[in-house]
Amino acid sequence: MKKANIEEFFARLKAQRPEPRTELEYTTAFELLIAVLLSAQATDVGVNKATAILYPIANTPQAILDMGLDTLKTYIKTIGLFNTKAVNIIKTCQILVDKYQGEVPNTREGLEELPGVGRKTANVVLNTFFGQPTMAVDTHIFRVSNRTTLAPGKTVELVEDKLIKVIPKHYIMDAHHWLILHGRYTCKARSPLCGECIVSDLCGWKERFDYGVSNPIES
Known part of the structure; x- marks a missing residue:
């Protein structure tokens, strides 16, 4: 994914969820x-x-x-x-x-x-909890990173390294939550909601046209 598209990608995810947080409940x-x-x-x-x-x-x-x-x-x-x-x-x-x-x-x-x-x-x-710029790559982030071509990699370690390098610094603190939530609720494994995706036009997944996104070349 191009650098300009990555900036826009996270700008939209931030606009959608300005203050993302883990869905696990905790106080300490x-x-x-x-x-x-x-x-x-x-x-x-x-x-x-x-x-x-x-x-x-x-x-x-x-x-x-x-x-x-x-x-x-x-x-x-x-x-x-x-x-x-x-x-x-x-x-x-x-x-x-x-x-x-x-x-x-x-x-x-x-x-x-x-x-x-x-x-x-x-x-x-x-x-x-500690506010450090780390990237925890779970199954959702691994899928989103590869599917969208944001940070493709065959292993969790490769995806993590690429994400840390390509994500703009002003988004890195919340990027983990944005990507997880996007993968959990929109970019699902079996039935991705491409027609409802706010970043579908930035996505590099060719098969997204089969999931309700019009092909800009044909439209």
């Missing part, structure tokens, strides 16, 4: 971290339902450690892979208490040493 860095850990292969709606019950009871590392593994599982059992996630959460809470006085580290290195926390999760926390 720890609550966000746990929500993101739970969100792997789960919906934000499902995670929010579980944390709405969990957080009033335990929303700090020590409180969850005091709760124990088996009790924690009862709160998150509606979420996919809850057994593995519960184990990782307990291990993560222990590290946070032992090494960080119960606080969530604001560095990539600190976050990625926590069980279950990979680069994507670390990027979400760094960007969403």
